[in-house]
Amino acid sequence: MAFALVCQRTTTARYFGCIRSRPLRFHVASSVAQRRTFLNIFRKKKTEDTKEPPEPIPLLSEDDLFHPYSRSPFPEVRAKGQTISSMAPCPVCASGNSHTHEHNHEKPKVKNVSFECPDCGWPTHCSEEHWKADKEHEKYCSRLREANEDEHDLRSGRRMPEFELPGIKLFHPKYTCYSRVRTGPQGYEEAISFANWDVFWYTRGYNSMDSERSRRHASKLLTYPMTIGSVLHQHSSLMLNNQRLTPEGSRSMAAIRSTLHTEPGAPETHEASVGKPQVRIFILGARGESSLPPHVWEQLGFLFPAANFHLFFIGPQVALPRERQNTTPSPVNNDSTSTEPETPASDSTSDKISGDPTSSKEIPDTESTQIEAKKPLYTPNVYTPQTPAAIPPLKWTRSSLTRYGVPSYTTPYSYQMSLSGLQVDNYADVHPLFEETLDPYSDVFFFFAPGFGFPSPSYKDEAGQPVLQISSPTEWGPVLPMLLASKCPIFVTGFSPADVERDVRSLSTAPGVAGEFEWVVTPGPNPFGSEKWEVADFDPRIMVKTNWGIWAIRGKSRDIQERSFFSSLFSNN
Numbered sequence: 001m002a003f004a005l006v007c008q009r010t011t012t013a014r015y016f017g018c019i020r021s022r023p024l025r026f027h028v029a030s031s032v033a034q035r036r037t038f039l040n041i042f043r044k045k046k047t048e049d050t051k052e053p054p055e056p057i058p059l060l061s062e063d064d065l066f067h068p069y070s071r072s073p074f075p076e077v078r079a080k081g082q083t084i085s086s087m088a089p090c091p092v093c094a095s096g097n098s099h100t101h102e103h104n105h106e107k108p109k110v111k112n113v114s115f116e117c118p119d120c121g122w123p124t125h126c127s128e129e130h131w132k133a134d135k136e137h138e139k140y141c142s143r144l145r146e147a148n149e150d151e152h153d154l155r156s157g158r159r160m161p162e163f164e165l166p167g168i169k170l171f172h173p174k175y176t177c178y179s180r181v182r183t184g185p186q187g188y189e190e191a192i193s194f195a196n197w198d199v200f201w202y203t204r205g206y207n208s209m210d211s212e213r214s215r216r217h218a219s220k221l222l223t224y225p226m227t228i229g230s231v232l233h234q235h236s237s238l239m240l241n242n243q244r245l246t247p248e249g250s251r252s253m254a255a256i257r258s259t260l261h262t263e264p265g266a267p268e269t270h271e272a273s274v275g276k277p278q279v280r281i282f283i284l285g286a287r288g289e290s291s292l293p294p295h296v297w298e299q300l301g302f303l304f305p306a307a308n309f310h311l312f313f314i315g316p317q318v319a320l321p322r323e324r325q326n327t328t329p330s331p332v333n334n335d336s337t338s339t340e341p342e343t344p345a346s347d348s349t350s351d352k353i354s355g356d357p358t359s360s361k362e363i364p365d366t367e368s369t370q371i372e373a374k375k376p377l378y379t380p381n382v383y384t385p386q387t388p389a390a391i392p393p394l395k396w397t398r399s400s401l402t403r404y405g406v407p408s409y410t411t412p413y414s415y416q417m418s419l420s421g422l423q424v425d426n427y428a429d430v431h432p433l434f435e436e437t438l439d440p441y442s443d444v445f446f447f448f449a450p451g452f453g454f455p456s457p458s459y460k461d462e463a464g465q466p467v468l469q470i471s472s473p474t475e476w477g478p479v480l481p482m483l484l485a486s487k488c489p490i491f492v493t494g495f496s497p498a499d500v501e502r503d504v505r506s507l508s509t510a511p512g513v514a515g516e517f518e519w520v521v522t523p524g525p526n527p528f529g530s531e532k533w534e535v536a537d538f539d540p541r542i543m544v545k546t547n548w549g550i551w552a553i554r555g556k557s558r559d560i561q562e563r564s565f566f567s568s569l570f571s572n573n
């Protein structure tokens with residue numbers, strides 16, 4: 001897949017890996033705790049609440065966040081610096097014999113970056129001389145410095161209110177127990193605004209984001225669920241009167257919103273969801289988003305108290321629960337179920353993704369750190385991205401192999417949200433499972449930076465030229481025509497204006513897509529994109545923002561053509 005896509009996806013995965021890692025561990029504990037809240041309806045057990053995560057002791061103070069990568073106090077950050085040095089060519093050397101720059105140096109051998117800019121701390125050039133010679137670097141330097149400080153802030157060990165989400169039971173070191181439960185589902189009398197992150201956070205009751213840094217962290221954490229929520233919600237800021245929604249799109253959205261919401265005037269309560277179909281959100285080509293902690297996805301459900309959701313992550317790089325990916329017993333893992341071999345058996349043992357369903361054993365939150373221990377210090381964001389690390393299974397997580405025929409799981413996470421992940425080379429392979437039941441009133445597709453307009457790395461045409469991924473049989477070629485036939489809305493994000501444009505242009509070249517779709521949402525900025533710059537390890541001058549833009553299409557309605565066909569019949573008579 002395309003490099004920039006890779007860049008943003010894998011950094012997302014890495015980042016959330018970081019969230020699960022040690023300094024921020026209590027967030028995982030939060031999700032477990034939240035689960036227990038739900039559980040407590042059925043049993044009175046209270047002992048878990050007495051288990052306190054250790055009080056966070058900040059390792060770095062707010063004014064000590066800048067460190068050159070090679071001298072960072074955090075091994076992961078030092079590893080990142082080494083990765084960049086091993087991959088990124090010096091831009092000044094490269095300008096001597098590449099087309100990208102107007103510098104006219106002699107043609108030296110292109111050396112990798114090893115000199116760290118003292119202002120941003122990133123390895124940016126091969127030497128101090130080339131750093132001094134580069135007049136372009138100052139364009140990037142302040143953003144790189146910001147990214148450097150953000151990396152250190154995430155690991156600083158400070159309490160991070162920006163990650164304390166509504167509905168999550170919080171641990172406060174000051175108190176002796178989990179002592180505060182913030183509102184979960186939105187009260188039906190409280191209107192949420194989706195104009196931008198700020199009013200959204202305010203109207204939804206998030207902690208106030210006191211700094212740009214907090215905004216960047218929180219927007220990156222929430223961009224996937226809130227991009228979905230903000231376009232589907234009846235108060236979406238993508239509307240007819242700002243020309244982001246088309247008249248056809250308006251009809252599509254009215255259909256699905258009739259399932260997501262109640263009739264005007266009727267209270268939006270969970271009781272109102274009785275008898276309504278589950279809303280299925282299919283996220284195709286999912287990577288990092290499939291390893292987001294479930295309590296982050298739950299934020300999406302909270303926006304729609306009268307709806308039930310089933311999220312499907314489908315693609316070759318969907319994160320599966322830990323056991324399925326561990327082929328050998330791990331010395332650091334004491335959980336006996338994890339020693340099961342990877343080979344999925346054809347019988348019920350394969351349903352034991354997460355251990356004995358009858359066991360009352362809680363999953364200790366230390367597991368997340370054990371998982372971290374097995375991962376490399378830093379995973380580069382390179383051309384061939386890795387599948388996100390295995391996700392910690394929850395007690396209710398089950399294999400869905402027998403249901404979907406591919407490595408998969410389902411977690412019924414809360415009363416209104418289930419999550420499934422299907423690891424499959426191509427969505428087309430599992431489409432028949434859903435085809436008959438797809439319904440524009442309850443089903444919607446999302447593609448997060450799918451790279452439609454990038455050349456396929458694996459498929460070439462007869463002339464030996466790479467085919468665009470939107471048309472390639474090994475990528476999206478067979479997929480989009482299937483989805484258009486369903487008439488369900490198809491949302492697509494891109495990480496920059498150029499990325500959005502590239503994907504949109506590719507629509508007109510793809511057989512079975514060109515001329516077969518109608519616009520639902522016109523291409524443009526996504527108010528709920530991440531505000532954090534993602535920097536490519538192989539070239540720190542390349543920076544993108546996850547979900548910067550959004551657009552949507554659906555299969556062309558045949559009504560008009562059919563009508564004209566019939567009317568021509570009658571007129572001939």
Ligand SMILES: [Zn+2]
Nearest residue numbers: 090093126130
């Ligand atoms: Zn150089």
Ligand SMILES: [Zn+2]
Nearest residue numbers: 117119120141
């Ligand atoms: Zn710099």
